[in-house]
Amino acid sequence: MSLKLFEGFRFTGKRTPIHRMDPRPKLLIASSIFLLSILFTNIIVLLILLIAQLPLIYLAKSLRRWSNSLRGGAVLATLIFIMNFLTGSTLVFSLSMTLRFLVLISAFSLFFLTTSPDDLGLVLERLHLPYTLSFTFTTAVRLVPTVALEAQTIVDAQRSRGLELDRGNIIERLRRHIPILIPLIVSAIRRSTELAEALESRAFGSCENRESLITLSMKWTDYFVAIATIIILLVGIFVRLWIPLPSLDESIRLPSIWV
């Protein structure tokens, strides 16, 4: 079920070193993995990027949720693979692209699983994003579980009316999702209007300079992690620019009649 995808990005408060970490180095880790996975197409590097996250996820006691996010992304990952392979890419390259997608999902899943929306808001404020923007973003993150639960209820309600989502070919299946999407969109619009009204009646944005009750502070471990991440990132960039890596590309591809 694709709803599993949401589960894999939803913050759950736990007492682990990763959860306690300052959100900034965590964001740095996720962004560095993101950058490295974009820089490299080499399958071994991408594999390392994925596996290197495992200890962190284990430390954060979030293996099950993390695997949910990967399973949720499996459909899209398969699609990416098929599209690449069918359009004439080699087998290894198609696999790399799929892996890159999984690395991205995994990195941000780790970040969102262990960072509360409040922390996220503080980070965005520190980055001097306008408050309305950072508020919008954190609210969106906060609403993900609610929307996921709502989507499940909508699926249940429509199945109770005889809707079978997994019947027919791809086009037919997509068409069968219309009764799910419309109520979901309508209720999202309704909710955002209500939220806007509630915010305005509580004087949102009336004051230019907000002060925050909680301020972020980095411990020495946070500095250590941040510096280590930056070094790894720099090494990665160095390798990408100046050191040729062995390619596993065996040029296995579909015969050209497919192309």
Added chain:
Amino acid sequence: MIEVKGLYFSYDGNEVLHNINITIHDGEFIAIMGENGAGKTTLIKHFNGLLKPSKGEVLIDGVSTREATVASLSRKVGLVFQNPDHQLFSETVFQEVAFSMRNYGYPEETIRRRVNFILETLDLRSYAETSPFMLSGGERKRVALASILVSDPKHIVLDEPTIGQDHQQKEKLKNFIVQMNTQGRTVIIVTHDVEFVVECRPKVILLSKGSILAEGSYDEILSDEDLVRRASLVPPQIGLLMSSLRDLGFNPATLDVYQAKSAIEKRLLSNVSKTL
């Protein structure tokens, strides 16, 4: 017949239903009551196979819900959800109500006849060509109801049917539900509305914290103040009145306005005749 045998259910390791055993015979009228979060919605989602038991089983007319698809079960068990906004999506009320019939593959002629009939019955005829999103909350709720009842399922399960309905619509809804029940349909309603239950006179199943607290006729259960409070409910007004007059010899299990009236009338008349 709906049989629930030793049903346990957990959401992600969090057990919300513990050892539920219920047998609901064809043509019975049941009200499931209990506090918020008691597990009522979770329980009824087992009746058409949306949820499968973690342990135990649910049999619909002898078939385990594990062995049937939701689509096939939903033809027998019509389940109407709490919030109509979770299912309205069509351009017109007519299309909305016809949706399930189309899924079940009925011929267009039958669909038109059935949809028009159900719209008439639920006072929605004049909205047939209106967008369901333009309707009021109570009307949307009735459209959701119509969209399930249109295919005439043998067992009807309604989650909080009276929410947002004005008194007149509630009265119509009651009459309609009672009528379906007398025509032989099994009716199961989930509700917090004690007064509505008193008017419908169903068998009551009290659910609390995921377990069955009590099961019995509505007057037996709802006049038991202790039981009712444990399920976060308040006894019906007439029940409270009669039980406060218990010392004068009134029966606290009288919940119905007319029964109460005749009991009080009888007492008053006998007092009058005594004084004469």
